[in-house]
């Protein structure tokens with residue numbers, strides 16, 4: 001599943017390429033994404049300029065020249081490819097996630113500009129496009145989501161008071177989008193390892209100091225992934241279509257049975273299912 005850093009890499013790439021560009025044509029090959037593409041989707045987009053591309057959590061937000069928005073969510077397996085019309089570009093994927101070149105199948109939507117086109121590929125079709133008519137509706141759309149780790153609202157006061165009296169474990173809350181937006185399973189595991197906190201720990205038992213660690217490390221882990229993701233795009237050829245090189249840097253994720261990477265820790269990485277997600281942690285240094 002593309003996590004927040006992947007979506008941010010896509011955002012940057014799209015922003016660089018389609019900002020201030022006018023949509024000439026739209027091709028829809030399959031309307032049946034997670035949310036059905038509405039019949040007026042084409043006519044709504046054609047002729048609009050894309051002013052800029054923002055992101056909130058894992059949602060891409062295309063600002064259009066008529067003051068409306070087009071949301072794009074990559075779901076479980078979505079990728080966006082950029083194809084130049086004039087010069088051949090072999091590496092078309094706008095992120096380091098999945099195939100670096102355009103796959104032959106599952107290309108559901110094409111948005112065509114003057115010199116290039118962007119193509120939405122999604123084998124599992126859990127992603128979606130959605131037109132949002134104005135800023136008020138956009139705000140409403142995200143009202144149910146908690147702050148991103150990068151936002152100033154995600155601070156000690158917010159986190160500590162949110163956890164007061166709550167019985168569920170910390171892993172559960174890091175994945176709860178009502179508490180914090182955009183932390184997926186991979187990064188929740190990494191954040192807890194770096195914070196030295198056991199994923200099973202009930203949140204009301206966390207000290208202020210623990211909460212502070214979680215806040216700072218969440219920002220750091222996601223920022224690092226964005227940086228590495230960005231730079232791994234040019235290494236695509238060496239990766240033979242596999243995941244970005246940043247994955248080798250995981251401390252606990254997918255490391256079941258291997259020794260702990262923390263200096264002088266003799267622990268072994270465990271794997272357990274917590275709130276229905278694979279959870280990896282060190283049996284010694286995460287308390």
Ligand SMILES: [Zn+2]
Nearest residue numbers: 260265282285
């Ligand atoms: Zn350890």
